[in-house]
Amino acid sequence: MVKIPVSGPTLRDLLHDRDLVSELRRILTSGAGPEVNGRYYHWDKLRHLDPPDGLTTREWWLALKFARASLAKPIALLDKTGAPFTFSMTDTVFQAIHRIDRDASGKIEISEQVTSPATRDRYIISSLMLEAITSSQLEGAVTTIERAKDLIRTGRKPSDQSEQMVLNNYLAMRSVRQFTHERLTPERILELQKIVTADTLDDPDAAGRLRRREDDVVVSDFDGEILHRPPDASELEERLDRMCAFANGKDGDAFVHPVVRAVLLHFWVGYDHPFVDGNGRTARALFYWSMLSQGYWLCEYISISTRLRSQPAKYARSYLHTETDENDLTYFLLHQLGIIRRAIDELHVHLDGKMEEVRRVEALLRQAVVLNQRQLALLSHSLKHPNSRYSIRSHRNSHNVVYQTARSDLLDLAERGLLNRRKVGRTFYFYPKPDLADRLKRLEA
Incomplete structure (x- = not known):
């Protein structure tokens, strides 16, 4: 549940307080800035905190409001009374x-x-x-x-x-x-x-x-x-x-x-x-x-x-x-x-976690005995480029092997559940499975 915060005294209200004005020099030289330990407190919270030594809560709020007013920059947004909204850097x-x-x-x-x-x-x-x-x-x-x-x-x-x-x-x-x-x-x-x-x-x-x-x-x-x-x-x-x-x-x-x-x-x-x-x-x-x-x-x-x-x-x-x-x-x-x-x-x-996962799976791949170096290279590329597609011709050209060797490599990876196979026209294309990293971990296990 969200409650409307308690509004603090406005700067005008504070400056009409004779007791505060009489102590203005002391208050403004107290060292209080626009923030308190990096926190920009609203009156609704500040009124429950212990003020710095030598200041009352109202004096502390006045010092803080003065510090904020010195930084305040207006923008073109006006409230319902015509007063501008401001922000402080x-x-x-x-x-x-x-x-x-x-x-x-x-x-x-x-x-x-x-x-x-x-x-x-x-x-x-x-x-x-x-x-x-x-x-x-x-x-x-x-x-x-x-x-x-x-x-x-x-x-x-x-x-x-x-x-x-x-x-x-x-x-x-x-x-x-x-x-x-x-x-x-x-x-x-x-x-x-x-x-x-x-x-x-x-x-x-x-x-x-x-x-x-x-x-x-x-x-x-x-x-x-x-x-x-x-x-x-x-x-x-x-x-x-x-x-x-x-x-x-x-x-x-x-x-x-x-x-x-x-x-x-x-x-x-x-x-x-x-x-x-x-x-x-x-x-x-x-x-x-x-x-x-x-x-x-x-x-x-x-x-x-x-x-x-x-x-x-x-x-x-x-x-x-x-x-x-x-x-x-x-x-x-x-x-x-x-x-x-x-x-x-x-x-x-x-x-960073995704890249570490890729590196970890690649390390597992390098220890694999069930896959050859060409297949390992293709899977390593797939981990980094999951939207890639491969054909027998592209695999053959990448590794300078004969057609039958390239075909066997890709079909073997598809049979192991690591690649999807799809025919487009007369050509078969192979795509990495969406959960390739998880499948490789299970394969190693």
Whole structure:
């Protein structure tokens, strides 16, 4: 259950406290910064902590608010009163961005499982499926990951609304990949939301359009308590134009780091809630568009919704902390940067494990007595390039052997269950089994 955090005193309130103002010099020279041991605390948490020596909790909060205000940068997103949202580039933000810059863009060293043309598409499709599934589950879709993957792989018709949500989200994520070199427009956002919500709404007319005044759209918890009431529908067209200008980097002269821009675009959609339904899924899809359009190519291989789904309360709380502390986006920014960083780290661990598995199986192969050196070479190549195909001619040319020898090698591997055989025209082709590594382990055993 997510509760609305207790709002702390605003900076204006604190500066109207005569007792605090009289001690302002002492408070501001206390050494308190915007973070506490690398944590960006909200008042709801800070009020339960022991303040530094010589400060009361209110004095500590004032020192912290002053430190944050000195770093705060406004963006074009305004709240319902017309006040701007701001974010602060703290040390923790800089550190997280540095790691994402290092690991998700440019020419970095990464497993050939991703960089190889033979396998990269398989990883992209896998990550797209996982993001589509878990993003839908975040919004209430009830299905297992395996059943949802089967839906996408087989192309069968969705059996219920949950499966329709998953399929829609998958199509939306694929659509995002197609326009990463284009500017974001309101029309593109409406099109994306239409894909996300197709055949899932009580009112089909609500797909692909902004919500209207008669659409009573709020964000509530499971008990019906309203957590967020978005801006009036009459403002949405102007807000959408301003959001697109921000997303395209046309919102003024101030520099906003590309990763920060992508994360804040995610928040912006969630705050404005411009649609009757599909806001969260559209927001996360636009985050991917922003990251990919700004050169963070590795984001094609990660799923942020998988991490968000594991701790949905923290995701919701990052929105609420921002709204209950003078529009300070740093709470949401830090939460999302942590999600991105963990997703990238987990991808590297996964790929390192895959390559270690390949090396381990190759070592087993070198000790094999049941296979000849030509067969070992082909299987070693297959482990690294699982989408490869082989023919008698290609195997013969690779090893400079006669037709019958090449044919015997390949048929033997097929009979052992290591290769699939398929006839195309008059030629037989051989393909590695999808679970080749596991089959080789069993063969050695």
